Amino acid sequence: GEDVEQSLFLSVREGDSSVINCTYTDSSSTYLYWYKQEPGAGLQLLTYIFSNMDMKQDQRLTVLLNKKDKHLSLRIADTQTGDSAIYFCAESMGTDKLIFGTGTRLQVFP
């Protein structure tokens, strides 16, 4: 079956790097995504990676994909207080259906 797991909580100091991890079980995933959800709001797509890629960098965001271990990570460099939110990873198998992880609440303190 499809299952996507994340650690529930991460706390970092402002200016440090944050690394949010995600594991998934379905090896047929074609795209993997990272979404950000601020309190009481919908989801904002941050970045995505195609399954045949190992890494993708977009400004402060770096996505690493280890397909063998089915492990995805999102690194946020120079974390700011505005980065405090819940981060969801999600996978799709080329269909319309997105399977979301459990979400990681990132708290950034000064």
Next chain:
Amino acid sequence: GAVVSQHPSWVICKSGTSVKIECRSLDFQATTMFWYRQFPKQSLMLMATSNEGSKATYEQGVEKDKFLINHASLTLSTLTVTSAHPEDSSFYICSARNGVNTEAFFGQGTRLTVV
């Protein structure tokens, strides 16, 4: 990015009444819209997928007579929670996309509280 608007942002209703939530794509045509439900501190659960002009496809365990979805135009989908009960209280989020393998844009969500 494109804008998807949900209305209302929050609603409180009495048990037994029905509530309609609208999801609109403001600057693009949404061939497909998705409805999700999010419980507190939990992930999003896909409820159903709707294509314009077709009946919605519901995920396993989601009652289609309870959660009525209509996608009558390329810019509007509605979710009606019929005969709402307190256990239906949740955060409902829609997303919309134009085409296959394109980015899905999310609405800001609707918090439903049934009292």
